[in-house]
Amino acid sequence: MRTHTCSELGAQHIGQRVDLCGWAQNIRVLSDTLVFVQLRDAYGTMQLLAEHSRTAGFAEQKRLLERLGSDTLVGVSGTVVRRPDGAARGKGESREIELLVDHVRVLNRALPLPFNPHSTANLPGEDTRLAHRYLDLRRPELQRNIRMRSQATMAVRRFMHDSGFVDIETPVLFKSTPEGAREFLVPTRIGPGACYALPQSPQQFKQLLMAAGFDRYFQIARCFRDEDLRADRQPEFTQVDLEMSFVSKGDIQRVVEQLLQHVWGMVNGMRIEAPFRRMSFAEATSRFGSDKPDTRFGLEITPAPQLSGDSDTVTEVLVIPGGAAAFSTKELAPLTDTARSSQANGESKLTSMHKVRDGDVAGLGRSTLLARWLAAGAGPQASGSRLTDLLDTFGARSGDLLFVSERSAHVTPANTTLGRVRSLAAGLLRDRGLLAIPADRFDFLWVEEFPLFTREADDACGRLSATHHPFTAPVEDDLPLLYTDPARVRGQHYDLVLNGVELGGGSIRVHDPDVQQHIFHEVLRLAPDVEASFGHLVAALGHGCPPHGGIALGLDRLVAVLTGSTSLRDVIAFPKAASGRDLSVHAPAPATADQLAEYGLQAVRKGAGAASENERGAEMPRPAHGR
């Protein structure tokens, strides 16, 4: 239907006859002797014209062109000509050529559009745009995002393939794994109540592939989680999944670093430095109050043991430079609210905020740690001077804000109150121009040495659950602790963090069937049926499974970073809305009673099932007992 696309044509084509196809826009009848139409295709635009003196059958072409509705699909034939010098005929047309049209065919008429995707000024709300996703996807920003996603995906595949990884598809029709987040079920006609479940990750299959002797596996895999949706979660998501045999943590990290260097180079032409920085979980949570810290800026948390007389608690201080001077109390409300709600979540026992001014601090209520510390100071030094010294220790100056927090020394949360305050404060300071957080800087960071097991704060029995998933191997030095004090065992897990966002996570796995069984049975104390459901994996470990490890990177998030998108919905062709619905095709839809009956099911009044929450990402979500 066409010989060229709009963007392919240039001065070298002047004088040639070409056929183009595209959308008509900006139809302008300048006079009885001149008509202009802009033609748009997926690659660019071209100015079409019919001119009385030069167009054969001008009257007919003019009649056709001037009656084209906007966004009507046309096929045109004509001759490429040079535009007159200085002609500003086409808005946004800076090219030196135009097409003298002598044949116009309407390929498909367009009704008036629900909205104009080429006008950024009057875009409707997101739900309307999602309902007409085929229009929204015409927006240059989404066109660019989806095309960049394709480039990034191909760059990943080229690198993995050329590095000797075997691309292996694993089943989407899997089974429910009791340890993990809520999974979508897929009823079958195989037996009463028999359901497949959609996989949260190919974790078990890739471990079986290691046992099968494919020692370098990768896959770009669709994964699923039936969680309550948030701004940056989708019920289906895509991950770059890989696994290797006979490797250490460092081998896998090196592959990922090289992979990302390749992808950044191919997609953005950017060079990123490797090896990436490494930081222990303990350091990340102490210094930044988060296991996925944004390290593009400081605002570090300082331990303040002098404020605490109790070895069971950790007291910490965060100073926001200029925070008191720059912001009104109202502007600071999000910070104080966050501090308060984190406190309510049990993440910290107490938080106080102080404005520092001229060596003194405001907000010294009687019960604050600071006030108690001052009151306890019964030495020769004057109270004012002691306070000044203390503020110096924290680096707090006049005009700063000072947050004080206390938390249990026995449970290390992935996010602390001060970590949350730090993130919010950084945003406020950046918006006010008081803190530089360069958007084009990519601070990759490996966070390592997570505790292998986590004692849930609210579990009365004090049971442990796997911090990431129950297949993660202990740090070798800690192996003896597995049998004596498992809560102190560090795992060979590593999260990849970029600018405060968790891009992925992986681990060296347990390959010894006895260790795996010990973890299931003695440490996690799985119910017998749950343990039995992992039987095939333990069997595979015992039949010659090599030591192995791997990682999974969130592709949606990776592409969002590459394209500078704030929402994952802007890098997915057909995302689900926050409600879980696909507004473009109206999914989900009610199943009929007959359809359900084929699967031995019927609809009932929905019970009040407690919604479950799951904070962590990576390869398999954090297990929770009792679900």
Add this chain to the structure above:
Amino acid sequence: MRTHTCSELGAQHIGQRVDLCGWAQNIRVLSDTLVFVQLRDAYGTMQLLAEHSRTAGFAEQKRLLERLGSDTLVGVSGTVVRRPDGAARGKGESREIELLVDHVRVLNRALPLPFNPHSTANLPGEDTRLAHRYLDLRRPELQRNIRMRSQATMAVRRFMHDSGFVDIETPVLFKSTPEGAREFLVPTRIGPGACYALPQSPQQFKQLLMAAGFDRYFQIARCFRDEDLRADRQPEFTQVDLEMSFVSKGDIQRVVEQLLQHVWGMVNGMRIEAPFRRMSFAEATSRFGSDKPDTRFGLEITPAPQLSGDSDTVTEVLVIPGGAAAFSTKELAPLTDTARSSQANGESKLTSMHKVRDGDVAGLGRSTLLARWLAAGAGPQASGSRLTDLLDTFGARSGDLLFVSERSAHVTPANTTLGRVRSLAAGLLRDRGLLAIPADRFDFLWVEEFPLFTREADDACGRLSATHHPFTAPVEDDLPLLYTDPARVRGQHYDLVLNGVELGGGSIRVHDPDVQQHIFHEVLRLAPDVEASFGHLVAALGHGCPPHGGIALGLDRLVAVLTGSTSLRDVIAFPKAASGRDLSVHAPAPATADQLAEYGLQAVRKGAGAASENERGAEMPRPAHGR
């Protein structure tokens, strides 16, 4: 853990120290001074030895090596040495090097294996092998298949990417489309009975992408069908899916031909000829009795209008050269059974089989067409001579088999009785060495000009259903017939057939919303709710959707052809067994009442839902009304 893999090492490494990892096998203690072990990894094998005179700490290494169980995972360090000339130490070891080991580490012990994947002699049945798929996948044949699949997939991606196609992921959580095969449902917590459905193909999404202006889309997409399983069907399968705007049938066929040339070249180093042969549906079914004929051999069907006095019927003859002479009646039973069962299915009204001998035919029962034709011949010519002339017309000679069939002239089935007999007979003749069907010949064939609609033979109302899917465009010349005699309209559909196997199918789509609505409403007479469920697609066509078309190729089948596998299960890492179960991970599994209750569902005694059958493959299965 290792510096090399087994296959990387060669004579150029002699004298170097290397570290290897792999499975120990063939442990042989030849004397007090010599131990051999074969080490296997994913890429090859290496002979390890410890020799008293050359190995430091020989006693320790010998002790370790001789106690390794078979398939124990080990890491070894040592020096590459030249093997003594003529040494036949390692079975299957033809290499000139071996590894003089001075350090052995056990990485993982192996329990006795359920079966030995390296012995082809004693393989257990398929279900046992599927249950231990991680072992079965160690078999060289499956290793090769899965690795070739990865190569083929990458070859597809490289070609598509380099040809300017954009790789776009479409949702797996879709909705039920009433026109099509049975789909898996995915219950949600969004509303009472609200279910996603798993897509049979990305058909609707790729059409929406054309409306969105991505004019060259491709995806390697997982698709799903809840059908009763057969030898070569899986509930989840993978297809190479593509769609283009502003194209004709020929443009898409050219892309596919170039794609397959590229894949065959990259994977098999084979050159395949293009353009592929083209044949109309009418010709394929007339000459070969199938819309996916194996054209590597003749055995063509001949029309025999002289045997029929009725313009409502088509009478056809198939001659099997030497069929009577070569086979006993018992050996021919499958042919006659097939003829009979096809007849029972209404595909043919009557079939007779005759053995030709010396100008005469056996099996001339009174009611056969041939007998009636002979009886009706009241002319001057003797009956024997008339028969001889007729046999000559059909090319039937003494020793041949002659099948006669009669079918309705108004319904053209995709497979005729004689087509089925032809396929079976070809297999018998080939096995007897009477017919050459070269396994290494790839007879690609485009079958085209299918009827756009099919009148179901058993539908009393005479309603039409879409032969492929309701989005296929009519052949342009036939467009007027759409409004007058839709049963005669040919569709712009094309199937890609290879050696009698349907590799895929595609079509030019309807892009005019009025035509699409006419097909839904007037031709297919869809129920209002069904028609409404396609509303978003009609809207997209009406908002500036370019003319477009595409195709889907079955990747599993493509790889089966490339690897010469007879079963799709041999090219899928974790296939479902014929029962629909994944025996390796025990999926599906019973859902608990609590799990179902979260989705507002409960199990009931399963109703006697009629199992539905669906014969056709390609992008979307043939719709059937009333389901």
